[in-house]
Amino acid sequence: MFKVIERLLGDKIATEKISLTGSERFRGKITGSCPENLREECAKACPVGAFQVTADAQGYAVDYKKCLFCGKCVEKAMGSLQHSSDEALPVITEDAAEVTAEVIKQKLGRSLHVRHLDAGSCNACDFEMGAMSNPIYDLHRYGVHVDASPRHADLLMVTGVVTRNLEQALRMSYEAMPEPRLVMACGACAAGGETYGASYAIVGAADKVVPVDIYIPGCPPRPSAMIAGLLAAADMLAERM
Template sequence: MLNLLMKIVRTGRVTEHHDSGTTIPPRFRGKVAWKDSQCRSCEICREACPTGAIAFSNGQLVVDNNACIFCGRCSEVCEHNALGHTAEYQLAVLRDHLSEKIKATLKRSLHIRHVDAGSCNACDWEMTALNNPVYDLQQYGIDFVASPRHADMIMVTGVVTRNLTQALTMTYEAVPAPKLVMAVGACAASGKVFGNSYAIRGAADTIVPVDIYVPGCPPRPAALIYGLLLALDRLGGNHK
């Protein structure tokens, strides 16, 4: 026991705080940046995008972050170096007119029920990391619960499959009102990653009303924490 205590003292704090900055790996791909001055509107990037996340409107490039899987294909095929990935991962967005619902829901600690609606498990692994000593989600008063009847929020991962549509619907109905729903990752946020299939119903918001979208394939644990804190309105003036 003494050796364990000494090891803890030597190790010190390992938990990251959201406002202290997060170390980004050198090869990390975040939000797509577009250089207007270098773009020739050839639209090769749009054709190369596997999920249709890139579009052009009035000569301006528009990226649907919910559908983007940050694969890097757009920047690879661009001959004019007009596209590139940044290190920005704080891409979570809230649906409009959520303030009153959030105030009514989140007067206390936030309890979450996870629903895998048909994911590849990549997002699920990132969510699991939220409870490790590095991210330590409980430091924010947020915890996962086993029953939807004890939850304030549902975090949905994966494109919604036909086989799991009923499970998602029943879980949503079991959560006491008012309740929030977060779509985690490009599959749940856009439903475009796997295309059209008889086995797929689509994005999470085609089945249940979604309040928070966290893009990524998969999103980093820090990106998930950003989305949760954005919903909790605990970011002060840091959020965009």
């Protein structure tokens, strides 16, 4: 917090260019070649079943919608697998994010309106979402506006695994949105639904209740990944209008 205040007082503007590459300690995409004798151990170590053994040349696949980026599979691989510092967003690049920011102004002709729905999160994703509006990430420079009502929203941003108590709220929020409408599952709970396992109180991932257009992996995702997803959503919305 003090660093932000120092930047504001010293530079006046603290806003930074959105980057999909994290620090050296950031756990992003998993890279490397996992030895055949360790693949089953890596799969067993994954608490959400995101690491899967395959029959192709690579020998493994990672379902990033479920992945918690906990590093357990990397530990079992004994140095043959590594976490890169790149976000696990294969469709979205930094160049695309920059281009899509212009789409909001040029194609939509207005701001992108977002309705956030917490379907049962631990609030980690929600805290990171709040950071999008701070002077560092400055979400509003892209023309993205958060609405209080789904009736005014273009995109429904869902966080948390869907609980049975909020299943109806999610469905009703989606039905209240005008066409064309989009849904973003933000974080491992909403995207993969495996974080808390099976329970009488849990429905699961958001796509079990409503159709999902964009998945943002992470536990929780970084604000920059969320913003990149929102910019990609603006591009998708422009194509549907």
